[in-house]
Amino acid sequence: MENLGNGVVYGFATLGPGIGLGILIGKAIESMARQPEAAGMVRTTMFIGIAVVEALALLGFVLAFAI
């Protein structure tokens, strides 16, 4: 049962970042398609955004084992 708890904690932790990553990467691809010459700048900013959003899911992953 304890393992089930870990799984549930991590499952909930992925919900928000999952939606966030979808929106973020989708918008980045959209803007790259609109302005291919700005692709390098968009990509860098996208990775920064991904890193910030992903941190939430990773905190959930760590806490699932820590609790």
Place this chain on the structure above:
Amino acid sequence: MTPILAAAEYGGEFDGAFDNINALFDMPTLIPIHIGGLDLSINRTILIAWIMTAVAALIMYAAFKNPKIVPSKMQSVGESIIDFVRNIAHEIIGPKGAAYVPLLTTFFIAILFLNLAKITPIFMLPPTSRMAWPALFAIIAWLVYVGAGIKEQGAGHYFKEMAFPPGVPKALYIILTPLELLSNLILRPFTLAVRLFANMVAGHILVVITLVTVHVFLYPRPGLPIGIVGLAASPLVFGFELVIIVLQAYIFTMLTAVYISSSVEPAH
């Protein structure tokens, strides 16, 4: 992992059950060293870290021991790595970024090679999956970006801008100041370390599960199809892990550059 190991205990030859996730990362001491109250024993993680550091140093030494205008193969590999990091520094920090290229290159190469131990045969354990390594890198990054802010803007101005960002209504400072201080001084290095650590832990668990599945099920027994799926999946898992390894080294380097640039150039 539990179902695989339960199946293994039921009919397989594999009998080394892991009772805890820590068992994957806890290595027995090889050479015990105790100095004062400190436990400085040498275990497998440290050995892997030493070997990977030596490999990285040898590659960079071979690349740049005899630099020529027309680069040799090794030199062009080394130059492409340094050029990659220098582009990050120039794009994000700007003209002042040149001073931080050595630090960022060290971060990139160190993290890349320590992570690569995850899919290197024989080692198969990234030293960065123990919290000490990411924490060390994050503490160095913290010292550098706070130091850069104090050097470029002066201590008073730097901390004042951090605590009271300009262009905000005065009443909002009640909420904003604690949040900004927490985010800039504590959460930044913490997430920097935890991101690398958690990615490496998750990747190591994934690799272990794949290989244990192959090891347990690839016998002429009823579970054989599972073993074949595991065998087919393992190259994909390794390729995926290679992408994660390079991406994490890149993201750590880039975020350090972002934090340095926020210290070097005051917010307007």
